[in-house]
Amino acid sequence: MNDVALKSGTQDIVFDEVFPHAPETIWRTLTTGELIGRWLLMSPTGFEPVEGKRFTFQTTPAGAWDGIIDCQVLEVMPNERLAYAWEGGHEGNVGYGSRLDTVVTWTLSRVENGTRLRLVHSGFVLPKNDAAFKNMSDGWKQVVRKLDTIAAEQDSAKPLH
Amino acid sequence: MTEAATISAVMRALADPTRRAVYERVVGSDEITVVELTRGSGVTQGAISQHLKLLKQAGLVAERPEGRNVYYRAEPKGLAPLVDWMSHYGVFWRDRFANLRTLLKEIDP
Numbered sequence: 001m002n003d004v005a006l007k008s009g010t011q012d013i014v015f016d017e018v019f020p021h022a023p024e025t026i027w028r029t030l031t032t033g034e035l036i037g038r039w040l041l042m043s044p045t046g047f048e049p050v051e052g053k054r055f056t057f058q059t060t061p062a063g064a065w066d067g068i069i070d071c072q073v074l075e076v077m078p079n080e081r082l083a084y085a086w087e088g089g090h091e092g093n094v095g096y097g098s099r100l101d102t103v104v105t106w107t108l109s110r111v112e113n114g115t116r117l118r119l120v121h122s123g124f125v126l127p128k129n130d131a132a133f134k135n136m137s138d139g140w141k142q143v144v145r146k147l148d149t150i151a152a153e154q155d156s157a158k159p160l161h
Numbered sequence: 162m163t164e165a166a167t168i169s170a171v172m173r174a175l176a177d178p179t180r181r182a183v184y185e186r187v188v189g190s191d192e193i194t195v196v197e198l199t200r201g202s203g204v205t206q207g208a209i210s211q212h213l214k215l216l217k218q219a220g221l222v223a224e225r226p227e228g229r230n231v232y233y234r235a236e237p238k239g240l241a242p243l244v245d246w247m248s249h250y251g252v253f254w255r256d257r258f259a260n261l262r263t264l265l266k267e268i269d270p
Contacts, residue, residue: 011247013247013250013251013254015254015255015258017258017262019261019262019265021265021269022269025265025268025269026261026265028268029261029264029265029268035264035268038260038264039257039260039261039263039264040257040260041257041260089246096246096249098246100246117261119254119258121250121254124246124247124250
């Protein structure tokens with residue numbers, strides 16, 4: 001089975017932006033516990049940028065899930081690439097708090113005016129128990145894209161506090 | 162309706178290719194009438210109405226009657242039972258990117 005077949009049932013979130021800072025500076029914000037806490041708004045417990053290292057984040061619990069996100073560093077290439085497993089949730093939940101078995105990958109590349117930072121959060125599993133649902137493929141992707149647009153518009157329509 | 166029942170209703174509603182096509186057209190427009198949905202669909206107006214009824218029951222579309230017409234629009238929360246983790250992290254990471262930009266400005270002006 002190839003990669004495409006393995007991943008055919010999952011969706012990725014991708015963000016890609018250029019920051020006017022050197023890769024080394026951005027790398028520091030991604031790999032220093034105290035700095036991670038300041039932008040991610042959750043402080044990691046046990047994080048070190050060392051392959052194989054396990055760490056956790058505490059977030060909002062749901063149902064039988066205690067809200068702990070279990071992570072493990074998968075790849076470290078200083079100033080270039082950082083990947084960690086991001087797992088949590090519980091089989092008994094649906095929606096927020098359902099089982100989550102994903103990977104977060106940061107890629108940094110030097111560009112003329114700074115650094116291009118790309119985040120790929122991969123492995124979101126679509127509902128897979130209904131055989132008919134498997135056939136949605138492209139139609140589903142289109143729907144998800146549209147939904148994201150709607151959500152973004154709704155967010156921006158909210159009054160400022 | 163329990164959450165599990167909601168999910169299966171949504172999945173049932175979207176499993177039918179014609180109904181899914183109707184839903185995608187509703188999603189793709191701000192508001193749309195049965196007549197507009199029927200045009201070029203190759204399906205009768207009665208069939209479109211039936212599909213809309215099921216989509217409405219599943220919480221995927223909402224309707225707004227005005228005069229002789231009924232306008233349909235996508236219910237943004239309709240797919241929430243299916244995509245919550247994804248939509249959660251879609252918003253989560255967008256906000257965190259903004260925080261990161263602010264923090265970088267502070268530590269490396």
